[in-house]
Amino acid sequence: MIEEHFTALERAAGRARMAAPVLHAWAVHLAAVLENGGRLLVCGNGGSAAEAQHLTGEFTGRFLQDRKPYAAIPLHADTSAFTAILNDYGEQDVFARGVRAHGRAGDVLVALSTSGRSQNVIAAAKTAHEIGMTTWAFTGPAPNTLAAVCVDAVAVDAPNTATVQEVHLALIHALCAAFDDVTGATGISAADRTAQEEAVR
Ligand SMILES: O=C(CO)[C@@H](O)[C@H](O)[C@H](O)[C@H](O)COP(=O)(O)O
Numbered sequence: 001m002i003e004e005h006f007t008a009l010e011r012a013a014g015r016a017r018m019a020a021p022v023l024h025a026w027a028v029h030l031a032a033v034l035e036n037g038g039r040l041l042v043c044g045n046g047g048s049a050a051e052a053q054h055l056t057g058e059f060t061g062r063f064l065q066d067r068k069p070y071a072a073i074p075l076h077a078d079t080s081a082f083t084a085i086l087n088d089y090g091e092q093d094v095f096a097r098g099v100r101a102h103g104r105a106g107d108v109l110v111a112l113s114t115s116g117r118s119q120n121v122i123a124a125a126k127t128a129h130e131i132g133m134t135t136w137a138f139t140g141p142a143p144n145t146l147a148a149v150c151v152d153a154v155a156v157d158a159p160n161t162a163t164v165q166e167v168h169l170a171l172i173h174a175l176c177a178a179f180d181d182v183t184g185a186t187g188i189s190a191a192d193r194t195a196q197e198e199a200v201r
Contacts, residue, residue, distance in 0.1 A: 009163050012164070016156060020174070022152065024178050027178035030108055034059070038104070039072065039104070040055075040072040040107070041099060042072065042074050042075065042110045042112070043074070043099075047161070053076075054172060055176070058072075058173075063185075067185035073098075076095070085097045094120050095124035096120070096126070098124070099131070104133075109125060109133050111138075114139065114165060116155075117144065122145055126149055129150075129151075136150055136153065138171060140155065141157050141158070156168065
């Protein structure tokens with residue numbers, strides 16, 4: 001089973017390299033949006049929720065290089081709002097209402113779903129589209145509904161949920177690397193700079 005897992009990951013990750021031009025284009029667009037005060041909203045369920053906040057963390061914090069923070073919100077992470085929306089409006093609205101609350105025309109929604117069938121994620125993408133946001137998806141194999149309702153999508157061709165999630169994380173990191181490249185976030189990180197300064201004292 002372990003060998004099979006890594007073989008599936010190697011194959012899917014190899015195929016995912018073809019997404020490089022799309023990720024670069026997304027990074028260019030995202031840099032323009034965020035530099036102009038726009039926001040990145042991200043949503044997903046389960047493992048994809050973890051990846052959603054992994055992605056936003058790289059923007060409000062930093063990726064490999066030191067740079068300024070950018071506005072990025074994982075839509076599941078406010079547990080009070082999430083549980084209230086779930087309780088008062090139902091599961092379908094848990095992300096869509098967050099999109100209406102935090103999203104503005106021109107902002108970007110990244111929607112993650114390994115199946116491409118999660119109704120709450122699809123509802124978020126439709127809502128974002130309605131209010132004039134740009135919608136991108138990371139999904140499992142195409143065709144799927146989420147990819148169809150978003151402006152653009154990277155669909156990972158892999159046989160199971162776990163492998164799709166693992167490749168999604170690699171794609172997320174590639175997007176972050178491209179974003180740093182586009183925004184000129186070069187140079188050493190703050191932590192590395194401090195270590196260097198201490199080393200020469
Ligand atoms: O992490 C896993 C399985 O690896 C699960 O938590 C998984 O994310 C959940 O079943 C999600 O509800 C699946 O949703 P989706 O990726 O199909 O949108």
